[in-house]
Amino acid sequence: MAHVGTVGTADGQAASVASLGQRAEAYARERGISRTTLEQLGVVSATVFFPELKGSSEAIIFQYFVGGKRTFWKGRAFPDKAFVAQKGGEVAFYNLENVLADIPETVFITEGEFDCAALVEAGIGLNQVLSVPTGAPEKPIPDDEPISGYGFVDDALRAGLSRVKRFVWCGDGDANGLALRQNMARIFGFARFWFVDWPEGIKDPNQMLMTDGPEDLRDLVVNGCRPWPVQGVYRISEIPEPPPLTLWTPGFVEWEGKVKLAPGTMSVVTGHPGHGKTALWAQIWFSIVRKYGVGACMATFETRPVPHMRRTLRTLFWGKLECDMSPEEKARADYWIDDRYRWIIHPDQKPTLGWLLDMAEVAVIRHGARIVQIDPWNRLESQRGPNETETDYIGRCLTSLYVFAQQMNVHVQVLAHPSKMDGPRKGKAPELDDIAGSKHWDNRVDQGFVVHRPKLFEGGQRCTDAELLYKKSRFEELGYPCKLLMRFDTARRTYVSVDYEA
Template identity: 60%
Template sequence: MMGQSSIAGTATGAEASPTLSAAAVTYAETVRKISQATLERLGVGSGAVFFPELHRESEALVFSYRAAGEMVNWKAAAFPVKAFTSKKGGKLQFWNVERVIGSETVFITEGEMDAASLVEAGIPVEQVISVPNGARSRTSEDPTELRGYAYVEDALRNGLSRTKRFVCCGDNDGPGGALRADLVRLFGAARFYYVEWPDGCKDANDVLRTFGPAVLHELVTHRALPWPVNGLYRLGDLPELPPLTLWHPGFAEWESKVHLAPRTLSVVTGHPGHGKTTLFMQIWYQICRAYGLTAAIASFETRAKPHHRRTLRQLHAGKLEHAMTDQDTQAADNWINDHFLWLLHPEQRPSLEWFLDMAEVTVSRHGARIIQVDPWNRLEAARDRNETETDYIGRCLRTLHAFAHDLNCHVQVLAHPAKMDASRKGKAPELEDISGSKNWDNMVDQGFVVHRPKFVDENGRNTEAEFFHRKSRFEELGYPCKLKMAFELNTGRYRSADYTIYAGLNRLPINS
């Protein structure tokens, strides 16, 4: 039997060579179902130890903590009453950690007796460790704070980081759940597994005593669950997504070449004055008219009155504004009021944050399904310090895409191209020519270009235009093609002509 402890609880006897008393062996085998052989393999001894919470000495099992072959701490578990104490000033570290360094799989328990239960069930001694102080209630209301885990970081630095699989065999209670969540963050979810105990069992020793070693071994070796990771699924776990709701732009000749849809993000570019604002106002008018939708327009260069109003009036009436009757005008205005909203910053200093706030109001209160900002460069930039323009544009486009997806609407950005070099002057821009970032090509679902090759010809004013569908992320939205358009001066609207398909990735046009 180990020697008596001092009143201070430092237990000189606990630091002697471990031996087991007959009473300790009887208790372990009859109450805990742990054999003398298992305790001896783990270096467990026994002795009379002073327990402050009992205000007296008690017979106890004593678990030695060793580092570099030297005892650096010990922990005593009283019996037959339940109480714990440890060496004053002892080093905090995993119990049995020296033996597990180098093991591919390590089982972690909340107490030494549970670790011994795993060994009793057939888990190798070299694969079992226990936290030194059990699971504790969080000392901070902030779950992101991890305190008191320096011993974990020490163990990782000293070789535990090479372990490929950690299996948490903690207690089935609140503190045990908190400990498990902390250990996930410390060890990483990729290598972390956990065990769920049967109903009525709190820990590994409960399972050993209730169901026996074979069941405990099966649970921890074959039924440990991988820690769930949000965002990672097998195909069978993924929900079936509904098909895209497709909106035809209203030009019958386009057939399936171009569609638009909610939950997507598009960009439109073209040289200033080439008609991108007018053409897409017509497209959105035709979609709203056909599907009964509402559009919200944040227009910073083209005024709602008189310019957008004139365009929409003429589209509704099918005639130029000066040829409309009062009845035509009133009918058009009534329809416009029902289907279009405009976002205007009171100080003419709109930002992306303001735009999204206003757009959310239009969706939530007025059921808008189409949100357009025209043009992008009129939104005040809010780049973070040391953030490049490319990174800023990428961040903004991710935000806009998430907005479109979360609020089930289509978000469209009209953006000017950067100044093109002399060799390409007068040619239609690509999406990557948009000022600021190649992300305009990489990160949108659809990309369009409106281009007028010439403004005048031998007959005077030339109204021909080219509409390029440069990019379509989903085949349901169409495919890259060039569509010839003409603006009818007598009706104030575009009409479609023939089209050209892009050949391959190099986007060289060929005649259809």
């Protein structure tokens, strides 16, 4: 045989390397691989010592090249099965040099050199095939742990492999091969990662080449490969049709079509202290609870459930002041309140958002609440991280509330005080982004409201005119931004709408 070099064996001996011996060619032909394919891949043969066989054997030698130099080799004994590899060599993808010489849009990656040769035999371009140089792990690296042990992949990406638009994984179908596939998907990125599922009884490309032939192998890896499933990106046809919003009207006839509320959404209400935020929204939610038969969960940290909220709800229930009710009327109202309302009270008056959402979940699941109100926001204990800005903290909290609203299918409402407004804006109605803490109060919610009283007193008399400024509506089903005029009826202690269009 014509010598083209030597390979060092596991026991330190040197073995002669020929171009490709006849016995090696015959063995490869049994596996469906032609001499032409092997020569294209630089495969040669030699007699090599195999520790596993405790002796020398003829072997097919797969040579790894980087920069025109052979940096690593692996040997496969025949007819007995055994493997040996160069110690201290530079580990890289097999056939990487051919791929980097003419980088294609798609590269097919196998788990072994014979599988790589099988793809070339099936008609896949020489510059489109790679094989990993190392064995497959027993299990994938957990998603929450960093990937390690695959430096040859990082090296190849830096050398130019990152320009490939699509990687098609053609590895083994056994448990170890699937573990390696998952690790590779994370390394290359899910967006560019595709894979092949082998037919029943087939575990790799070389086996399919021998059983089904080159045409079927090529058709499967080229046309039958599938993109790695990714949760979060869908065609419109893949998105299930959501149920329509369940719409609630707020109880004012004049507001029909202008304002609606719905479970599965989130709203914020602001306004200067003393301008009636709590009273107005207690009335609106009472109207919805009564009309639609839903339950409400209220965290009223600055207004005591007993006696203050009970007095308000008794008055709304009967339409007259509590002092004018008989004991029987109070008892009947209380029975209805007990049935429809749940109250969140922290034993130490130091509620956190996490604790509050846990309690709200109990109210939703056990008691059927569809409304969760937090009044006011600044009474929650802050859980802001040491390196977390206030804006990031508020954004994180609002995301948690929004997810809760959607997952539990409830309306979550937060009443929040604005920052102090001085100068020319003093006494003016605040905007949503005036809420203390973050502009996220404006951009993270579905609906935004401002309760404002233009004048508290005039001529020594109390002014009862008020405005509900509907500042934001994310969905057209929920109405549209507008100004709604009201006045507070002191005799019945309820708000009445003023038809500003009349």
